[in-house]
Amino acid sequence: xxxxxxxxxxxxxxxxxxxxxxxxxxxxxxxxxxxxxxxxxxxxxxxxxxxxxxxxxxxxxxxxxxxxxxxxxxxxxxxxxxxxxxxxxxxxxxxxxxxxxxxxxxxxxxxxxxxxxxxxxxxxxxxxxxxxxxxxxxxxxxxxxxxxxxxxxxxxxxxxxxxxxxxxxxxxxxxxxxxxxxxxxxxxxxxxxxxxxxxxxxxxxxxxxxxxxxxxxxxxxxxxxxxxxxxxxxxxxxxxxxxxxxxxxxxxxxxxxxxxxxxxxxxxxxxxxxxxxxxxxxxxxxxxxxxxxxxxxxxxxxxxxxxxxxxxxxxxxxxxxxxxxxxxxxxxxxxxxxxxxxxxxxxxxxxxxxxxxxxxxxxxxxxxxxxxxxxxxxxxxxxxxxxxxxxxxxxxxxxxxxxxxxxxxxxxxxxxxxxxxxxxxxxxxxxxxxxxxxxxxxxxxxxxxxxxxxxxxxxxxxxxxxxxxxxxxxxxxxxxxxxxxxxxxxxxxxxxxxxxxxxxxxxxxxxxxxxxxxxxxxxxxxxxxxxxxxxxxxxxxxxxxxxxx
Amino acid sequence: xxxxxxxxxxxxxxxxxxxxxxxxxxxxxxxxxxxxxxxxxxxxxxxxxxxxxxxxxxxxxxxxxxxxxxxxxxxxxxxxxxxxxxx
Numbered sequence: 046x047x048x049x050x051x052x053x054x055x056x057x058x059x060x061x062x063x064x065x066x067x068x069x070x071x072x073x074x075x076x077x078x079x080x081x082x083x084x085x086x087x088x089x090x091x092x093x094x095x096x097x098x099x100x101x102x103x104x105x106x107x108x109x110x111x112x113x114x115x116x117x118x119x120x121x122x123x124x125x126x127x128x129x130x131x132x133x134x135x136x137x138x139x140x141x142x143x144x145x146x147x148x149x150x151x152x153x154x155x156x157x158x159x160x161x162x163x164x165x166x167x168x169x170x171x172x173x174x175x176x177x178x179x180x181x182x183x184x185x186x187x188x189x190x191x192x193x194x195x196x197x198x199x200x201x202x203x204x205x206x207x208x209x210x211x212x213x214x215x216x217x218x219x220x221x222x223x224x225x226x227x228x229x230x231x232x233x234x235x236x237x238x239x240x241x242x243x244x245x246x247x248x249x250x251x252x253x254x255x256x257x258x259x260x261x262x263x264x265x266x267x268x269x270x271x272x273x274x275x276x277x278x279x280x281x282x283x284x285x286x287x288x289x290x291x292x293x294x295x296x297x298x299x300x301x302x303x304x305x306x307x308x309x310x311x312x313x314x315x316x317x318x319x320x321x322x323x324x325x326x327x328x329x330x331x332x333x334x335x336x337x338x339x340x341x342x343x344x345x346x347x348x349x350x351x352x353x354x355x356x357x358x359x360x361x362x363x364x365x366x367x368x369x370x371x372x373x374x375x376x377x378x379x380x381x382x383x384x385x386x387x388x389x390x391x392x393x394x395x396x397x398x399x400x401x402x403x404x405x406x407x408x409x410x411x412x413x414x415x416x417x418x419x420x421x422x423x424x425x426x427x428x429x430x431x432x433x434x435x436x437x438x439x440x441x442x443x444x445x446x447x448x449x450x451x452x453x454x455x456x457x458x459x460x461x462x463x464x465x466x467x468x469x470x471x472x473x474x475x476x477x478x479x480x481x482x483x484x485x486x487x488x489x490x491x492x493x494x495x496x497x498x499x500x501x502x503x504x505x506x507x508x509x510x511x512x513x514x515x516x517x518x519x520x521x522x523x524x525x526x527x528x529x530x531x532x533x534x535x536x537x538x539x540x541x542x543x544x545x546x547x548x549x550x551x552x553x554x555x556x557x558x559x560x561x562x563x564x565x566x567x568x569x570x571x572x573x574x575x576x577x578x579x580x581x582x583x584x585x586x587x588x589x590x591x592x593x594x
Numbered sequence: 595x596x597x598x599x600x601x602x603x604x605x606x607x608x609x610x611x612x613x614x615x616x617x618x619x620x621x622x623x624x625x626x627x628x629x630x631x632x633x634x635x636x637x638x639x640x641x642x643x644x645x646x647x648x649x650x651x652x653x654x655x656x657x658x659x660x661x662x663x664x665x666x667x668x669x670x671x672x673x674x675x676x677x678x679x680x681x
Contacts, residue, residue: 119628119639123618126647130610133656137603141663253635260629267629267637269621291622298614322667325660332656336649343644500595591598 049197050402053409057196060233060410061210064417067226068214074221078449081219082149082429084317088224093323094330095231096224097314099415100422101132101305102335103180104187105479107234107342107415111392113297114346115369118266118284120294124555125343127298128305129336135306136328140315142498142590144324148316150429151309155490156438158497158586159505160578163439168512170430172489173309175516176482177423177430178464180310183479184420185468191412193380194393195405200380201469207413208465211421215428215457219450223421224317230414231334237411238341241396244404245348255348262351270294286551287534293553297534300555304483305331307491310422313429342392349395357398369394420464428456477533480556481523488515488564496568498590501583507571515564522557533557602662606655613651617642 074080088096106128113121148154155169156162185204192203214222249255259266268283270291287293305311318324353360353369359376360366366375373387373394396408432452436445445452492515493508522537530539536552536559577583596603621627621639631638 122639122643122648123614126614126643129648129652130614130655133606133610133652133659136656136659137599137606251635252640253632253637256629256637256640264629267639269618269628271622294618294622298618322660322664325663329653329656329660332652336652340644340649343648496595499597499599502595588598 049195050405052402053195053406056406057192057409057413060413061206063229064210064226065213067229068217068222071214071218071222071225074218079149080221081450081453082316082433083313084220084224086147086317087319088314088317088323089319090323090326091330092224092228093314093318093327094332095229095334096227096418097231097305097311097327097331098335098338099227099231099234099418100314101308101311101331101419102234102338102415103184103419103479104190104412104416105183106339107238107412108187108190108389108392109479110339111342111346111349112388112390114343115349115391115395116285116388117288117293117297118263118268119347120269120283120288121297121346122343123294124297124300125339127300127302129332129339131302132305132332132335133328134303135311135315136325138306138495139312139498140318140324140328141321143312143315144318144321145590146586150434151313151426151490152430152434154494154497154586155508158503158578158582159493159508160582161505161509165505165508166434166439168509169490169493170435172485172512172516173430174427176486177309177427177460178467179478179482180423181420181427181460181464182467182471184416184423185464186471188413188416188420189468190389191393191409191416194376194390194397195409195412204465204468207417207420208461208468211417211424212457212461215421215424215461216454219453220313220317220425223425224314227418227421230418233414234411234418235334235338235341237407237414238338238345240341240407241404241411242341242344244396244399244401245344245352248352248399249348255344255351258351258355259347262354266347266350287532287553287555289551290553292536293534293551293555296553296558297555299561300480300558301483303487303491303561307487307494308483309426309486309490310419312494313426314422345392345395349391352395352398353391355398356400357394358400424457424460427460428453431456431460477527481519481533484523484556484558484560485516485519488519488560492564492568496565496572498587500572501587502572502577503568503587504572504575504577506575507568510571511564511568514567515560519557519560522560526557600659600663600666602658606658610651610655614647617647 079085152166152169155165159165185208188207189200189204192198193200214226246255249258265282265284270283270288270293283289315324318327350369353372357372359372366372373390376390377387396404432445436442489512492511496503523533526535526537527533534553534555536554537557539552628639629637633641
């Protein structure tokens with residue numbers, strides 16, 4: 046592999062220093078637990094919006110989604126549209142009511158609305174802990190991959206450096222440091238994605254020329270399910286079997302769509318807003334920042350195959366390295382990270398093919414920024430959950446109650462050590478589980494959260510039953526599809542209807558996301574059949590949050 | 595259910611899902627539509643999907659969903675203060 050340009054190294058060092066300085070400057074947050082928990086509810090709309098965007102979009106976005114475009118072709122553009130189109134939903138569904146309620150922890154609302162101070166915190170905490178673990182590990186792995194792929198640092202060293210930097214700023218400044226660092230990271234990520242997209246288009250000579258190059262390289266890229274696009278092409282000629290039937294395009298549109306309104310690490314950012322209007326405005330800024338980033342990422346993913354197969358330095362027809370997959374497999378062999386999907390390198394490899402050190406410098410800053418932002422965001426969710434909610438409110442531990450900041454710092458340390466150990470030896474499932482984490486959160490805590498706010502009839506029994514049942518259902522079906530059918534995106538019961546030998550059109554249901562409508566129906570039915578919460582609770586935590594005075 | 599939600603919510607929902615559904619159906623029904631339908635030199639998908647669907651509509655909807663409730667709040671506040679003066 047080529048030597049690292051000094052510009053790339055200097056950019057990375059400046060970025061690391063900036064993160065540590067933000068942590069140091071915000072260390073006074075430890076003096077007041079409310080500053081440490083929710084940044085004193087003083088974060089303005091723009092910083093919060095940028096932070097929302099950076100926290101929400103993980104390495105799964107920055108590396109994984111362009112890799113999906115690279116692999117699945119144009120139909121996956123709609124998944125990207127679904128993700129950004131899902132952001133505004135939060136301004137109406139959760140941002141304003143939850144800011145009005147002004148909780149401290151993600152589980153506060155569940156405990157209050159469903160009249161269960163202890164059991165509900167534990168039950169709602171379970172999917173949060175699982176999703177948080179998957180996302181923090183994913184973030185550390187993504188950060189390690191970026192540093193390794195661009196800075197040529199040993200993977201283990203990269204994970205340790207990245208973990209220490211997140212630890213320093215979360216430990217010192219809690220939510221204040223996390224808000225400002227993440228807001229800053231949101232800008233960097235967007236600039237990186239836009240610069241990279243412009244570089245790709247400049248290389249080819251515009252959108253039209255880029256599209257033509259992609260078409261020349263792989264005509265199937267531009268095919269929608271069932272339509273075919275070449276003269277005489279038969280239905281099903283798409284870039285990937287997952288997009289051979291309409292369920293693929295539509296289901297991927299919805300996998301991440303409701304996540305922004307329900308994911309714990311975005312919900313807690315609404316708690317930090319100055320007021321209800323600021324929380325709503327923050328969502329607008331999240332769309333401004335995050336939408337621009339996705340606009341760039343789609344184009345990078347689109348051009349990645351054409352770039353790699355025409356100009357990557359590792360192309361070697363004499364050695365049999367001709368396709369993008371072969372180049373990526375060669376890179377994977379060089380780095381020796383077996384658990385990571387080979388296509389996850391596609392956006393880095395595509396841009397690497399352009400051979401521009403400034404572009405790679407911007408990319409390394411963007412890649413590390415997005416990984417750190419998500420990792421830090423979920424660490425803040427989990428340290429409050431473990432120290433304040435479980436140790437303090439459920440177990441009643443005196444030390445945790447009397448020393449809230451010390452408790453959170455203790456759990457920050459424990460969480461990051463455990464997740465770094467997993468990240469040092471990543472197994473493939475961890476990276477794939479990021480999509481599952483979305484489905485499990487939306488189906489389990491997401492439905493009782495949104496219906497608890499907007500439907501007075503939502504009941505405690507329905508909340509418990511939905512969280513427990515759909516945690517098991519999403520976990521089982523996802524793992525079954527992944528391990529038995531071969532992809533987490535095939536409908537898990539598919540072979541009950543179509544024997545493997547006769548399978549021509551694969552029924553794709555991205556990350557088993559049919560559970561989302563099913564969990565909504567289940568929650569409504571059980572709520573209608575069971576006893577509602579008290580009038581006082583409904584008035585305080587439902588109608589009182591949604592009615593404008 | 596969703597009784598107290600601001601009316602602009604339903605307008606935003608109709609705009610976003612309606613727009614996406616129409617273009618998804620066209621793409622899956624018209625062979626070659628995605629690549630061969632051009633605006634200028636580029637496939638029209640760069641405009642209707644990548645730019646308008648992914649960015650412009652979410653921007654408009656998210657603007658609408660903070661601006662209109664704020665205007666309603668101001669109107670209510672003005673009405674309240676107006677009543678106060680009258681009384």
